[in-house]
Amino acid sequence: MQKNSFPAVSNEAGWRCHGNLWSNLREVCELLHIPAPAASADEEVLFQHVRFKAGQRVHTIGQNFETLYIVNSGFLKTVLIDEYGNEQVLSFPMKGDLLGIDGIHNQHHASEAVALSDCDIILLPYRTFSVLGRTYAELEQAMYSVMSRELVREQLMIGMLSALSAEAKVARFLTNLGERFSQLGYSGKFFNLRMTRHEIGSYLGLTLETVSRTLSAFNEMGLISVDQRQIGLLDAAALKTLRRLPPTKGRNKVSEKVSEKVSALVGKNLMPQWGKEVAVALN
Amino acid sequence: MQKNSFPAVSNEAGWRCHGNLWSNLREVCELLHIPAPAASADEEVLFQHVRFKAGQRVHTIGQNFETLYIVNSGFLKTVLIDEYGNEQVLSFPMKGDLLGIDGIHNQHHASEAVALSDCDIILLPYRTFSVLGRTYAELEQAMYSVMSRELVREQLMIGMLSALSAEAKVARFLTNLGERFSQLGYSGKFFNLRMTRHEIGSYLGLTLETVSRTLSAFNEMGLISVDQRQIGLLDAAALKTLRRLPPTKGRNKVSEKVSEKVSALVGKNLMPQWGKEVAVALN
DNA sequence: CGGCGACTTGAATACTATCAACGTCGGTGG
């Protein structure tokens, strides 16, 4: 599972104890990119690491909510299960992401978190966290901020799901993933996917075939390179500006002319209607 | 604007002062359905009401975040604006809903809240709230819970957007709206919509034409009654069980037989593939 | 080697969007 291009994360932060790894509050805050409480005599408060193997569930739907989880290494997916047993992928958490927030409300998890690779997860017991929050106001502030950010992220997801074409969704998915990898210090241009086409499709509201076709189309257009799960973003700028054809009525002249040019450029109608050249011209 | 079937909300809760209405902490907590802090010598902490006329914005995108808002009466929409100026409706808040959470992160509002009818909104300054939260732990707990609930709501929205057919989306929209009205003490069966077809479509990821057609189809099928914005849910149970035809491969025999029967029943292919009779048969 | 899961690709279908015409309702001003 770790045969990819990512360096194995070194877990030098933390102490070994009883064969497990532990982190203190400062390390946890760093991981979450939130300011750590300044003075802390609580250096002895330690948080346990737990390892999950690929395929294992960190928490399941309906499970009693007792703790939050912070991803220290590895890749996961969070899913909803509908009444027919179909998975709906909600997110692909990775290092630094917080899991389990959905359980705070009514004390039960509403979603399921599954490890896509071997993972190292830090347990942040909610009781402990609450106590710490009463002590350090900054912590609580940070928690509000993280939850608010998560909310905004989901709002953007909603906007993307209901307004973008299949090609635009896949393009954004790839560039977002690249940006997240960059922020973690990995390459934002060349990476490999940890999830199946089916999971990508579920996440984007598409079928796996559509995802596969779109990736192939991007590949033929030279926007990306694809070899199974190995992805190379060859023209990230073009991908980022890829959108559905303008929903605003009023630029019909432009779109007509352009669509001719574009479809002449790339054989079939695989080229997104509001493609590369156009987007550049708009800037 | 208030010529509808809803009784005008009486605002006897709160005090008039300088021509404005004010509410204390206990009233605010009731409105949000969260437990009020038990002992409170802070009875003198009052929160100002502000009235917005239909069409006015409570907050706009990019605006500095200073206060949260609680809907005391009226109906709103929250929207995202994309790079072409198109609106993406995110929610339709009404009495008891909390607005502005998205501004906590990075101190700027990510979305816009617009009044769809005349509204009475309670201001909950974030600074004030933070101070109160430090005093009353239950308050903070409640805030986490509300934000968590909001997160779960958006997750369900994502699942709905990416997995359901147009008919199922509209059906759920109607039943959800009915349930919310019920909880507020209004009729959950007969109500009128406060938003245009375009806004519904934006919310559901559909065009206004599709929304209109679907409502007409439901009407002809006897599931609902429609007269402009006056809606009557005649068969809420059927609406609630309306889904897209099962994405799980494996019940092809059933779906084929049924689709014939159903399409024979209602002229063209307006009948959702997994319709009323089928759903009942499955239970 | 056989089999399975993941992936790709093709062809046909089906659903939804788009474009367009028309109807309704309210408000406004001649």
Add this chain to the structure above:
DNA sequence: CCACCGACGTTGATAGTATTCAAGTCGCCG
């Protein structure tokens, strides 16, 4: 008062995108 207008809504015809169904390939593991 009536004509006009604009916003909203309905309905039809058509087009196009994404899904579905169906092979077939590839890589991996027992």
